[in-house]
Amino acid sequence: MSIKEKAQQRASWLPSGQTPAGARYKTLADQIAAAIASGELKPGDRLPPQRLLADALEVTVGTITRAYKEAERRGLLEAKVGSGTRVRGKHSDEPNFHHLSKATGDSIDLSLSIPIPCALRERQLSAIMARLSEQPSALHNALEYQSEKGNPEQRKQLAAWLSGQNLHIDADELLLSIGGQHADFLVLQSLIRPGEAVASDALTYPGMIACARQLGLKHLPVSMDREGMRPDALERLCERQRVRLLYLMPEHNNPTAAHMSEQRRREIVRIARKYDLLILEDGVQFVSAELRGTPFFELAPERAFYIFSVSKILSGGLRFGCLRAPSALIPQLAAGLRAQFWSSPGIVGAVACEWLASGDADILINWQNQELAARHALLEQVFRGYDFHAHPCGFHAWLHLPEPWRASDFVEQARHRGVTLVSPEPFCVGTQPAPQAVRICITPPTSIESLETGLNRLRDLLAEGPSPTAPLV
Structure with a gap:
C-alpha cells in the first residue's frame, strides 16, 4: 500500500x-x-x-x-x-451574548463587563433629553449632516471633559466614533493592509480579535506577565516579523487586569520607535486620574492613538466615543469614516456630550467608583487565599484556578450552580492556549447581595473541586 x-x-x-x-x-x-x-x-x-x-x-x-x-x-x-x-462552532472563540437578556430565577450573571445597573442612570438620561428638547439650536445642529471627524462643537466639549480628567487632548486631534469597538475597526481598516501583522497581549479584548480577523490581518500574540505585555517578547517578535501596530490596554488588561508600570510603558515606546510600530491604546475601561498611568499619546504623540468611549461610565447602548490620532494620520482616518457611514450620529453625540458637560456624568462616575470599591472589598473577602488579580476601577477579576480544575469544567459546573461565566477561549490570540483561569465580572448584579451570593457559589465550587462525573481535558 x-x-x-x-x-x-x-x-x-x-x-x-x-x-x-x-x-x-x-x-x-x-x-x-x-x-x-x-x-x-x-x-x-x-x-x-x-x-x-x-x-x-x-x-x-x-x-x-x-x-x-x-x-x-x-x-x-x-x-x-x-x-x-x-x-469553528457558533460559540467558538467569540463571546456568546445570549445572556444579555435579564437573568431569570436564581441565575446570576458574572460574565459581562457592563456598568453597574442603577436607577440614577435612567433618571439622568431622562433629564438630559428634556434639557436638549428645550434647546432648538442644539437639536438643529445635531440633526444636520456632520463632518467626517464629527460635530466640531461636540469635539470641543469632549476634549474639555477629557482634559478635566487629566487626558489633555486637543479637539483637532479627535474623531468621533460609534463607540470604542468602531474606533478599533477604523484604525485597522484605514491604516493596516490585509495580510499585515498586528500584535497584542496574548490574552486580549475579543472585539479586537474579531476586527483583525474580519479585516484579514495577521494577529500575533505577545507573552504577558503581571504588568501585561513583556518588552523582551515584543522585541523578539519584531526581530522575526514585520509588525505594523500594537494594541494595548495598559491600565488594566481585559481579561487579566494587568496594569502597566511607567517603566514598562517607556520600554514599549522605545521598541515601537525602533521598529516603527503604531500604538493603539484602548482606554474604554475608564480609570480615575489618580490611578491612571501616562497615556501613550503623551509618551509618543507621533505614533500613538487613544480610544475613549462612554460605554463604561454612561451607557453601553449609547454607542458614542472618540479616537485621538496623530495629526499626520487624521486625513486617512477621516476618509475611512466618510467611506463607512459619513460621520457619527449628531443626536447621539449631543446626548453624550450634554451628559458629560452638565456634571451629571461626574456624579454617576463617583457613585459607580464607590460601589466598585465595595464590590472589590467583597471580592477580596470571598476569594482570600486564591490566586486572583483585579484593578480598583475594573469591572472584573481574573481568577487562576487551582489544580485539578480546568476552565471549561469550572464554567460548566458554575452554570449548574446558577452562575454564568465566560470561558477564557474568546480572549486567546491566534494559537495561544487557553489558560486555566476565568474572568469574573462583578458589575452585572443590581445589588451587592446578589453579587455576594454568586461569588459564594463560586468559592464553594472551588473548595469542593471538580465533580467526578465531569471529564477533565
Whole structure:
C-alpha cells in the first residue's frame, strides 16, 4: 500500500471529488468551506494533521498550511495548541451574548463587563433629553449632516471633559466614533493592509480579535506577565516579523487586569520607535486620574492613538466615543469614516456630550467608583487565599484556578450552580492556549447581595473541586 493510500485511510476528512496533485491552497480552502456548508464537516470536527492530509492529497505540507490559514482567516477554522485544527462552532472563540437578556430565577450573571445597573442612570438620561428638547439650536445642529471627524462643537466639549480628567487632548486631534469597538475597526481598516501583522497581549479584548480577523490581518500574540505585555517578547517578535501596530490596554488588561508600570510603558515606546510600530491604546475601561498611568499619546504623540468611549461610565447602548490620532494620520482616518457611514450620529453625540458637560456624568462616575470599591472589598473577602488579580476601577477579576480544575469544567459546573461565566477561549490570540483561569465580572448584579451570593457559589465550587462525573481535558 502506498503512502498516499495509507494516509487516505487514516485521514478523518478528505475533499469530495478528485483533488489534483499540486492543487493550490485557495482551492482546498474553498473545499473546506463547501464541506462545512453541506454539513459534511460539523462544528468541532478536527481536520487531519497537515502532514497526513498532504500525503493523502499528494501536495506539499506548505500548501495544506496555507489552506488551513486561509480557512482560519475566513472564520471557518480555529487552531489551538494541543487540540489541532477544528471547525469553528457558533460559540467558538467569540463571546456568546445570549445572556444579555435579564437573568431569570436564581441565575446570576458574572460574565459581562457592563456598568453597574442603577436607577440614577435612567433618571439622568431622562433629564438630559428634556434639557436638549428645550434647546432648538442644539437639536438643529445635531440633526444636520456632520463632518467626517464629527460635530466640531461636540469635539470641543469632549476634549474639555477629557482634559478635566487629566487626558489633555486637543479637539483637532479627535474623531468621533460609534463607540470604542468602531474606533478599533477604523484604525485597522484605514491604516493596516490585509495580510499585515498586528500584535497584542496574548490574552486580549475579543472585539479586537474579531476586527483583525474580519479585516484579514495577521494577529500575533505577545507573552504577558503581571504588568501585561513583556518588552523582551515584543522585541523578539519584531526581530522575526514585520509588525505594523500594537494594541494595548495598559491600565488594566481585559481579561487579566494587568496594569502597566511607567517603566514598562517607556520600554514599549522605545521598541515601537525602533521598529516603527503604531500604538493603539484602548482606554474604554475608564480609570480615575489618580490611578491612571501616562497615556501613550503623551509618551509618543507621533505614533500613538487613544480610544475613549462612554460605554463604561454612561451607557453601553449609547454607542458614542472618540479616537485621538496623530495629526499626520487624521486625513486617512477621516476618509475611512466618510467611506463607512459619513460621520457619527449628531443626536447621539449631543446626548453624550450634554451628559458629560452638565456634571451629571461626574456624579454617576463617583457613585459607580464607590460601589466598585465595595464590590472589590467583597471580592477580596470571598476569594482570600486564591490566586486572583483585579484593578480598583475594573469591572472584573481574573481568577487562576487551582489544580485539578480546568476552565471549561469550572464554567460548566458554575452554570449548574446558577452562575454564568465566560470561558477564557474568546480572549486567546491566534494559537495561544487557553489558560486555566476565568474572568469574573462583578458589575452585572443590581445589588451587592446578589453579587455576594454568586461569588459564594463560586468559592464553594472551588473548595469542593471538580465533580467526578465531569471529564477533565
